[in-house]
Amino acid sequence: MPGEKSRGEIGEIRTQLNALSASGSRPEAAAAKKELFKKVINCMTIGIDMSSLFMLVMTAGMSNAEDVVLKKMLYLFICTYAQSNPDLTLLTINLLNKDCKDQDPTIRGLALRSLCSLRVANLIEYIVSPVSLALQDRNPYVRRTAVLGVLKIYNLDAAAVRNAGMLEDLHDMLQKDPDAQVVANCMSVLLETDSGQSLVTRALVISLLNRIKEFSEWAQCQVLEFASHYRPSDEQEVYDFMNVLDDRLSHSNSAVVMATVKMFLHYTLSMPATHQQVLERIKDPLMTLLSRDNFETAYAVLCHFHLIAQRAPIIFSQIYTTFYCRINEPSYIKHLKLDILAAIADETNAYDIATELTEYVNDIDEKLARKAIRTVGKIALEVQDVPGLVERLLGFLDIGKDFVTAETIVQVKDLARKYPDIAEVCVGSISNISLEDVEEPEARAAFIWILGEHGQGIQDAPYLLEACAQGFTNEEDQVQLALLSAAMKLFFKRPPECQQLLGVTLAAASAESSQDVHDRALLYYRLLHHNLQEAKRIVASPAPAITRFAEEQSPEQRDHIFDELNTLAVIYRKPSSSFTNAVPAHKEEEDEGLISIGGGSGGAVAAAAPAPVTAPAAAVDEGSSLLSHDEQQEAFFADPTSNGTPPAAQTPSPSPAAPAMDLLGLDDLLGGTSLAPPPAAQPQQPPAPPPLQLRPQPQLSPQVFQQKWGTLTNMAKFQHRLSASAMAFVEANKHQDFCKKVTAANIAVMASGGAPPTYRFYFHSQRADRETRILTESIVDKNTSTMQIIVKADDTDSPEQFQRLYQSVLDTL
Template sequence: MGESKSRGEQAEIRTTLASLASTSGSSKGETAVTAKRDVFKKIINYITIGIDMSSMFMQVMTCAVSSGEDIVLKKMLYLYICTYAQSNPDLTLLTINLLTKDCKDQDPTIRGLALRSLCQLRVANLVEYIMSPIQQGLQDAHPYVRRTAVMGVLKVYHLDKAAVLNAGMLETLQETMVQDKDAQVVANCISVLKQAGAAQMLVSRSLVIPLLNRIKEFSEWAQCQVLEAVSAYKPANEQEVFDIMNVLDDRLLHSNSAVVMATVKLFLHLTLTMPPTHQQVLERIKDPLQTLISRDHFETAYAVLAHFLLIAQRAPVLFSQIYTTFFCRQNEPSYIKTLKLEILTALADETNAYEIATELTEYVNDIDEQLAREAVKAVGRIAIEVQDVGGIVERLLGFLETGKSFVTAEAVIQIKDLLRRYPSIAEACLASVSSIAPEDVTEPEGRAAFIWILGEYGHNIQDAPYLLEPLGSSFADEPVPVRLALLAAVGKLFFKRPPECQRLLGTVLAAAMGDSNQDVHDRALLYYRLLQQSAKEAERVVGAPLPAISHFAEEQSPELRDRIFDEFNSLAVVLRAPSANFIQESHVSAADDALEAPAALPETPRAAAEVDEGSALLSSHEQEEALIDTSTSNGNSPGPSLVSTAGPAAVPTTSASAVDDLLGLSGGDFAMPVAATPAPPPTLSLEPRPVLTPAAFQASWGSLQPAARFSHPLPPSALAAIEANNHQDFCRRTGAVGIATMASGGVAPTFRFYMYAKPMGGPSMVLLEAIVDKSAGSASVTLKCEDAASVQPFAELFRRQLDAMAGVDTLGPALHSGWRMTKGGSQMGPTMI
């Protein structure tokens, strides 16, 4: 209904345009112009809401041309032409004469509008018609036309770079900057040259000096453009530097923050090679920056504070006496307060650290939890950076008694970092830390830090093993970071206090080696095998004291800060990263590579659940490329055995049973989780050479619903084996056990396999899609089958085939609960397997 109404209205507009095109005369003509404006407004409104009005191109042109010099109609006509220029280049060619004629109109407004519209056509074939009007516009007597012509050079440059360069337009703009009397024309020239990659044209003395002498004539935006351009200029001598700064000194007092920051950048960059003068500049810019910070425009204040932080990190001594400027105010938003705390931390030294820490201590009691956390972190950083000031560490230890769990957690984290930096102050901290109960530290990161302290300094904390015992009993309920920290702490404390930690270590090892998290499980196996081999070797690896660190990885390096300083007064300072990190073109993604590959399968989704089940699997061309010969896929040579036949590994120095007895792993309450032999996985016999045509596979796949979906982790060795030899090795291995391959393909890091198998005596085929994602390190598998009884046994069989590619022996469900074995035999894993 709506479409028919729209078509009817468009037909009415065509009729109106046709009748108005023939209208002329004086009074009657004025009425017609008003009517034409109304109908043009309707057309623009339709374009705005997304209705295609290009079909009435000729009627619009005829009606507008007959309207004489009415500027309102011309504006709407130019908008209409520019909207449909790219989609209708042939029709746009018809407008060239009209636009070029209007570029010579007596009214400068019409000349400028026509030239701007002409440059916005963005049709490559029409560039030759645009060059002449632009060159004439650059010489126009009216500044508006010249401004438009300058920006038109940039538009044509993006459309046809060679045409602009061959016509010498960039050199023309360089001359215009010096000769033109209109400040906005000069500013446009600077902007175009920078965006066209010709910034080197702006750094000559013959351009810089005239620009600086007339800096007050420019608008605020243009002043920023000029100052940015001049910042790349290298003065010939120090006297020239002083001359430039004298000319621009009043710009530091400008009401516009952008002009002030651009001037600050210029001053800092001009004096980088003049240390005494550079220090004077830093002193000079303190007051202007403080003025910008004190304003109520919080967004502007945040940007200025980000720049202030960068300067304070480079020269904290110069600003250490104005630290009170950065105390938080009640009405400031949290992002301002957080940044101020960082500045206070950077300014802290022996003269003001205690006063700053006193102020930060007040923030710890603030109702804003985020501010309180940041305040604790700031006090911790000050304690690390300014070690010689007394009272800072005591304030940090006092946070442990506030009764707020998040404050306690943050304080413990900072104390841990403090001990990593200065192990010598452990004696002053351990009494307060040991008075905390584990249940008082509820956050995972804080609990991990608390456990680390107990493990590293447990020989000086009398109750350390007993504080860790409740955590060992609830090992499985703790988050992964806490489990890892507990495993490391108990392992280290065992070698310091063996009698008290023997039982605890057995409990933690038993729980960790049965953990579903691979990191926890692998570390527990490492400790267990080290103990099997040699207690001294285990102590050397696990119980080695940690050296004091000089700096933390989270801290910005001086080199990175220098790179950011080079981009002063840009988003790089706010984001704290060089601009190349967030504006550089990204590398072509793997998905794009897969789409461009001629013989690749369709784009592979990240998860099997996202596959469109109703779509065709492969096109006919892709089937011809990806189909594997049945004799090859079924495999004529015997495949690898599911259980490794390699001999046992070398017997360790310490027997497994001795270690089990020592740690209480051999029986009783602390026996390892192998009391009962796991039930063998369901067995499934497959026909060695199943037969299925591609058409039948495609039809069955489209008609069946998924019977099972699962994701199986793959180690790097398995991924490499699957990728090798264009997937042929993997297909031959699966074919050896009766899983034939219908098609395979893909481009790294994603590969897709379509397979099928026929259970011995089963009523139907089992169809399979496996998506191997190398970047995720897993295989997403989808199974389809009419016989539900065959799904689970087949899934287990296919899992074992995936693991066999990495040389991993599998013993049923134990593999998927975290137990992993290698080709060397069972000696590589815990003895209970």
């Protein structure tokens, strides 16, 4: 019985503690106390609650005040059970305060650290005074502990720290303290607090960099990260800083090297010629880090190589052999090296790289072989003029492995989309493949797309698709959609051969349970019945050449990641705002639900709006209708008749035109049942309303906004799904990027804020053709990537017109 065993152990320890407490401070009792305390700590470690022994442990530990080891275990016991026993913890304050004045600096530091680790808010008043005294202690160990204690108190009660003037003391110590670790601790604490925003000054940066060799390796990384946020006043200052830090590039610690690299690159961004020289200078230190046997470090360095190579591929184009895979490397290193090879490939090395990748296609590791094929395809897309690259890719079709053929077909499809002029070569190689031999859905969809897009050059294309159409119901959704499109396109190129194929495909698709497949089949059928020439123009028009694929990372996103060099953003290949919470953990509760109006600290009004609101900042009335939207919103979106659209925006859809032809007997192929709706009179469509024009820089005070929001009745409610890039805009830079985009459309920001996963935005605008005011509330749910919007206006037609304008703005993010 674990419970009975635990109770038995606690009873035995209690008896021993009583006996040792009565023995006093005799030397022979000290050793017994240490062993007993070790037993108590062991029980705590395995999860046994020892809080019932609190007073006995205190009594036994206090009798041997000079024993440092015993004190360490006593302090650990006190800190562990302080929060669950705040009343008993109060009894330990005198002991800890007394030890904070001990002659031994080790005991002073241990006592101070334990005192600050109690984490009991009611005891803050007893902690502030010892910490303030310890900041002036003559021993550096005590000062280091006291500096970190300031941060612990700040997380519990920031006002107590400010009132005691501790932050000002840390500012002084940051510049004057002789101990480097104390200075590093001061810098870390100040950066964690609000006062750290104004730390980056020229005098402080110069002071820290001049004594950087005195810091520990961890502290050096902190100093370099801190200094990277400073902007030098001129080029000479940049050179001075780089000369001071040049030897850090050859440091044995990889973190110090990477922090120095970040500083060099950021300092020279506005100096193109120097930036190019810096890229050349950092190449050798990074290559040295790669030569070490630590694969985890190598992976982090390679991620930075990949990011830098995307910005300046020519720097590494001559050392491309360095990124060839080695047999002893783990798969994650090999895959990353292939990405780098694709990034640095150019006319001078593309063929050699493709030749090396050809060897990897035969590797026993299937994932690596697939990655190698995708990399050859990517190189062929980027460096199209190099002869032999396409032939290398098409040569993979002769290997005879199913997964190699599947991956190759997908890459050939992308090549044909981007370079239609080489499509004939690609189609000729693929025409000999049987569709039955291609089993992977993505590859089947790609093969079918080629047959539909370039079927006029493949003699058996209609018959290959016909065989696939017979098993339509067994295909995946993406294959069914590709087959529908291919049948339509091929029908307009080879009508007699594809009439039956199209009929069979439309009939099978119209009976599918997948809504996408079913709706596309109805769309194609109604297009054909409405107007054959219009259907051909819509479906079979020559497709423009692809210039950039959606899967590729945008240059703007790469620049954003480059700004966060030497962080996890480089490893994850996405901005930190997409995977971190910008609000510190100790501030989440106090910040939750707060909205700043008129450019307060929680919002982005001051930075985003071209003309800031002239009224002073005002607190939001929690009882006002501005924030009591939840009940109204839930009622609206729960209403099955609303369909997420305001009544004013719900218009009946026009009936389709009556069929004008039988389309070569298509209805017979569908079993005599027409998919077209019964004939109905075509209503005359009203002319499209002109786009809504808004006045630039509208002015509105928060008080008027509150008043109008509670009285306006003309409204539109709708929901909009945000793309990944739109969510990045919302979360980045404290919402400032999103607010700037909205402001560019003459929609002014009234308030913004909130805490993840919910963000709130309030906007106002004014029509250019009249005095109508338009107020908007937008609530973003990060978990579902949706924005729920309420629009209110002075007249009835503005909400619907503003809805279209606002959705177009969101779609451009």
